[in-house]
Amino acid sequence: MSTDTAIRVQGIERSYGDLHVLRGVDLEVARGSIFALLGSNGAGKTTLVKILSTLLKPDAGSASVHGFDVLTHPADVRESISLTGQFAAVDETLTGRENLVLVARLRHLKHARRIADDLLTRFQLADSGERRVATYSGGMRRRLDIAMSLIGDPPVIFLDEPTTGLDPQSRAEVWSCVRELAGNGTTVLLTTQYLDEAEQLADRIAILHEGRIIADGTLAELRRLLPPATVEYVEKQPTLEDVFLAVVGAH
Amino acid sequence: MSATHFVDDTTVLVGRSMRHITRSLDTILSVTIMPIAMMLLFVYVFGGAIDTGTASYVDYLLPGILVLTVVMGVSYTAFRLFTDLKSGILERFQSMPIARSSVLWAHVLTSLVSNAISVAVVVVVALAIGFRSSAGVVAWAGVAAVLVLFTLAVTWIAVIAGLSAKSVDGVGAFSYPLIFLPYISSAFVPTDSMPGPVRAFAEHQPVTPIINTIRDLFAQQPVGGELWVAVAWCVGIAAVAHAAAMATYRRKTA
Numbered sequence: 001m002s003t004d005t006a007i008r009v010q011g012i013e014r015s016y017g018d019l020h021v022l023r024g025v026d027l028e029v030a031r032g033s034i035f036a037l038l039g040s041n042g043a044g045k046t047t048l049v050k051i052l053s054t055l056l057k058p059d060a061g062s063a064s065v066h067g068f069d070v071l072t073h074p075a076d077v078r079e080s081i082s083l084t085g086q087f088a089a090v091d092e093t094l095t096g097r098e099n100l101v102l103v104a105r106l107r108h109l110k111h112a113r114r115i116a117d118d119l120l121t122r123f124q125l126a127d128s129g130e131r132r133v134a135t136y137s138g139g140m141r142r143r144l145d146i147a148m149s150l151i152g153d154p155p156v157i158f159l160d161e162p163t164t165g166l167d168p169q170s171r172a173e174v175w176s177c178v179r180e181l182a183g184n185g186t187t188v189l190l191t192t193q194y195l196d197e198a199e200q201l202a203d204r205i206a207i208l209h210e211g212r213i214i215a216d217g218t219l220a221e222l223r224r225l226l227p228p229a230t231v232e233y234v235e236k237q238p239t240l241e242d243v244f245l246a247v248v249g250a251h
Numbered sequence: 252m253s254a255t256h257f258v259d260d261t262t263v264l265v266g267r268s269m270r271h272i273t274r275s276l277d278t279i280l281s282v283t284i285m286p287i288a289m290m291l292l293f294v295y296v297f298g299g300a301i302d303t304g305t306a307s308y309v310d311y312l313l314p315g316i317l318v319l320t321v322v323m324g325v326s327y328t329a330f331r332l333f334t335d336l337k338s339g340i341l342e343r344f345q346s347m348p349i350a351r352s353s354v355l356w357a358h359v360l361t362s363l364v365s366n367a368i369s370v371a372v373v374v375v376v377a378l379a380i381g382f383r384s385s386a387g388v389v390a391w392a393g394v395a396a397v398l399v400l401f402t403l404a405v406t407w408i409a410v411i412a413g414l415s416a417k418s419v420d421g422v423g424a425f426s427y428p429l430i431f432l433p434y435i436s437s438a439f440v441p442t443d444s445m446p447g448p449v450r451a452f453a454e455h456q457p458v459t460p461i462i463n464t465i466r467d468l469f470a471q472q473p474v475g476g477e478l479w480v481a482v483a484w485c486v487g488i489a490a491v492a493h494a495a496a497m498a499t500y501r502r503k504t505a
Binding site for chain 2: 085
């Protein structure tokens, strides 16, 4: 496998009973890039993320993360990744600082307190670090959630619908934090149902529909899937939304 | 994953769930209210009509109340585990490079501590209403050891319930049959007053030898064979429930 590839997925299939959620997914994510997996609710985005983060085993196919096979070397995969699930997985009874210290200790890092302090400052949570997370707003929880995922500097980060349910301002905060991550060389695979989010953030976008990747490319490449813009009263480039609906509709 | 990871990770996670307990002491106290109410009810209302052959009914009653306290207390372990599962923090832990079984063991060890606190509260109330024991340090340690074994056994059952429940309401349901067991045992009345089949059940279910052993320890009587029956039940239940809990836990991630 090429050293420039952080995530490689080949022919992954997974069913829940009679429901074929993933029917042969292939994709590659370049190291240090932001890769957006776009799909409607129930398209199988979360299932794929769970397989890549070793929480779920595929029925068929293979996948490797940071060079480690998820089936044969799950422990090495877990050393290399961080998962931010669909719902902010924070401990509400603990304070923000205690949540960060908890994760740092579980990652067997020294100086857990200093790591926690640094992250609280970086995510504008320093003033609320001593408060219980139960009192946090949705945006603060999400920021804490992402901060917890950064502990130990894992080279690959999965963000499963990181901005679902957030207000526009918190959303912008999450976006800037994702950009900063990629800027530092972290590979980010994010799932989203928001088309503008993929358009804003991602280097590459894949559209997952009915268990398969039906389009995969840069935004410019995806735009070329449609006929060239036609001149009517106003010239209008197709937005990603147009592309999405067109390719989804075609299948 | 090495053994030192297991110990380190379990220690960190026990610290976490102990914070949950110290920050909601009311849950521990509310767990003790029911057994204390039962104790008062039986001592001051029903107890006068029950002939146990002992001088003081509260002396007879306390061992059963302690068992009831533990059975009610472990439902909080199921609840805490269910909350971890639903909030997604269990998934976060499982996607991290930690010893996976440490997540469950942390909850089990925390259950031992919180039930020890509940039991201590109930014993203090019992002393206040006239419970007396001539038991020495060794006998008290014996009582503690039997209760620890029993707590371990029922906590692993609670773990299965917490991992497999579909709703918050379902989490507590597992404890109803367990809560019922002390009633058909030697907890409140001697089993020889019961009609044949009921008596046969009462004398051959796990709770009776456990209660009788604790009662003998408090009364400074020789404990005899019932101790080993009690220990065998606890170890057997703990072993089976532990295996089933681990299998349930693995299935959650397959």
